[in-house]
Amino acid sequence: MAKTQISTTELHSPNGAFSQATTVAATGRLVFVSGMTARRPDGSIAGVGDIREQTRQVCENVATAVRAAGGILADVCRVDVFVRNMEDFAKIHEVRAQFFSEPLPASTMVEVSKLAHPDYLIEINAIAVIAPTGSESMRGVEWT
Template sequence: MSRQNILTGSPWEDKMGYCRAVRIGNIIEVSGTVAIVDGETVKADDAFAQTNNIIERIAKVLEEAGASLNDVVRTRIFTTDIAQFDNIAKAHGAFFKDIKPTTGIYEISKLVSPDYLVEIEFTAVV
């Protein structure tokens, strides 16, 4: 089976030795992804905007891999503040209301930067 690595140009990809997503056959695994916090449209204290930003960006990654959000069968959501559940769920639900992948949400102690409230992993099957 052939392997397709999807890179996004992040400096972390070479530094850490990973890629944003890997497609082997009909399975696509997407690395944990955090938002691009710009301080304007996506702020460090806005879990809803961060979740939206992540899913919008991953939709483009999936497209490059020959898939779409409709092909997502699982999401794994990590947050540093489980009290943000409703905001995260609202954003996730806006994209996945009809698709309904399996999911889990987990509170963790921290992410790579204090600006990040949410990180999401995705699995898609085409």
């Protein structure tokens, strides 16, 4: 997948792990990842009360869903982030920067009053574009 991070001096530079805009070649499969929360595979909630740990689990869950669709985290071109406390912005992006590298996905973050469970602090949904097998791709990008 050819993905390009768009940056212009006509807009303020992002202050987190995201781009002003992202372009993606239209060849490939679109993958729409539902809102991921801090649920572990066993159903328990990771990091109750800890936004960094919940963000880490959410990013791992997004990566797992994208892998199950045949892609990698570098194939993600957009995320929507729902948080209980916008004051956690810097902590969330500190963790996101460990998962997403340039070209960064486009992103929107919104503070909400409630999520599906009272212990959830963050939820992220994503859109990925996965190149057909054998096509130009970002497959060499590693995530941690």
